[in-house]
Amino acid sequence: MLKHTSRRTVLRILVGAGALAFTLAHPLVAAASDLPPADDPRFLPALLDAIDDLHRGDSSHALMQMKVQTKHWTRSMAMESWSRGEEYSLVRILEPKKERGTATLKVEDDLFTYLSKTGRTIKITGAMMGGSWMGSHFTNDDLVKGTRLADDFDAKAEEGPAIDGEATYKLTLTPKPDAPVVWGKIEIEVRKSDLMPARETFYDEDGAAVRLLEFTDFRAVNGRTFPARMKMTPLDKPGEYTEIRYAKIEFDVGLKREFFTLQRLQSL
Template identity: 45%
Template sequence: MCRLSQSFLISFLSLLLFSPHIAYAAESSDKVDVQALVRHVDNLWRGTTSHADMTMTVKTQHYQRELTLEAWSRGTENSLVVIQDPIKDRGIATLKVGENIWNYLPKINRVTKIPPSMMSGSWMGSHFTNDDLVKENTFEADYNVSLTFSGMRDGQKIYEITALPKENAAVVWGKVVMDVIQSSLTPTRADYYDEDGKLIRRMTFSDFKKVNDKIVPMIMKLQPEDKPTESTVLEYNKIEFNVSVPQSFFSLQSLKRRH
């Protein structure tokens, strides 16, 4: 999620189709199209459209919570996530259209738009924030990326990509550093730093599987650096790309019908 990824992530991270410009995964760093590599990593979990079943496990100092989620996406602008389990939370949903986010609470049949003042708040009680969902599709516009290392690390050849915010970009992070496996072009780790260069959180990726000719990490773990006993783990139980999801699916009118 990368960016992701986050994002969505993830980063739930805003995902494009595989770019032919990085298909060679060249060992020579001067041949690597870093911009294309970032697009590829950011977009591993989506095609033109996607549909996924996921399990999200949230661990904090006070509780552990497991949610079963169903999610749909269309391009980089539209996504819908609905809680299917536990029963008491079934139907709670988050709709993202562009930079706007709405939450739906079925028990009171109410749709609420997330105001700017709450964008840094927790998404569904996890360590992801509402801002993560919005900023995922503006990563390229907000950051300058460069290849800062190419070689062996932890027993495998990787590319290290460093992203620094552009001047006047309205972003949270002072720097994002990601490791990408050269052979499969899949991310293994993304570190997020504040403006003072302090590591704030780490995203790790694992359980790589081939889905529609793409190697996709099925498990993402978000770990806050100042709370080593806490984490949010997002596991894809099933994901499909390029499914039939019309634009009208991502609307306030249809939001209430998804529970």
Template identity: 45%
Template sequence: MELPANVERIVKIPPSMMLQPWMGSDFTNDDLVKESSILEDYTHKVIGTVPLDGETVVQIEAVPKPDSAVVWGRIVYWVRRADTMPLKQEFFSERGERVRVLTFSDVRKVGGRTLPTRWDMRPDAKPGNSTTVVLKDAVFDRPVDDEIFSQRNLQKR
């Protein structure tokens, strides 16, 4: 069986596609690529401290800087005060409407680091819908040869 010629072509993802779902999930291409930098492209401020599941949680609002090419109008981070563990992120459109919520849970040691190993993305427009990523294992700080991500290597069968 012959495959259509367009199967092996290189497809570059334009900025307009960054909000498209990744492989039919509730995560977007931007979630994986992280084209923007939360530290460089956003201004941050603490907007509150609230109790959550018996823990003190700090809410941090990230608002895009004027000339930043970013996807979200703002992002609100919920971070555990005791150890700065991320617990939740709320993503808002440029019109200020909440679009989706990412929650983090099952905090444990993976690859020598303590981090949330379950990530649940829930879009507000699709009640009852969610996509879950479960991190089973990880390796950190291992050098990766530049050749791994060359076009030639990525096109190998």
């Protein structure tokens, strides 16, 4: 078993403390896997640093499909996204036609939604942060939380289960005293071959698993490996899920910060 308590480590996972870092617009790409030996004290900090670097600094443009399945209805959407690092992202709906142009803009810690039907732009604040993003099982809060997990969690690592034939490391994150987080624990299985997250499980403060995020269909684009499919399942709602599939993606597309403006949000 590999155990260490994170001190000066940096951790940024797809979904951390309930945050996506907006994975939709910030697709992860594989990190270098030249880690120290597992019994080396430097192993866990290096592993966390490598995971943190999965999407740092990359710009991207993508087309994707999102399917939302609930107890009462099924909804499918086609979307287009742009991103620059962790701080900037823009996602708009392409289909269905009646919602085309509805979009979400993230600029650092601020989140805005443009409603194409009414022509209104809304800044998402306060109680609205806990609301569903575009009817999915992701929340608005998932899109904007940027706190590094190492600031709020201690971490340990051990051998994980094989997932789709891939050996994994299992990371267990527990909140530090007085940490402003809603999760009692987060477990993350990371593929040893490329340090890509394969599965993340979120537990409430009573120790019950409440949310599962899975990454599959790993592909190579321009020499980069990334998961083309991700699925969020609320474990307290049997049969419900939100699934995102990438149809097309480009990396290092040269987007500048000036691209991510309210004017752009409203003009797409």
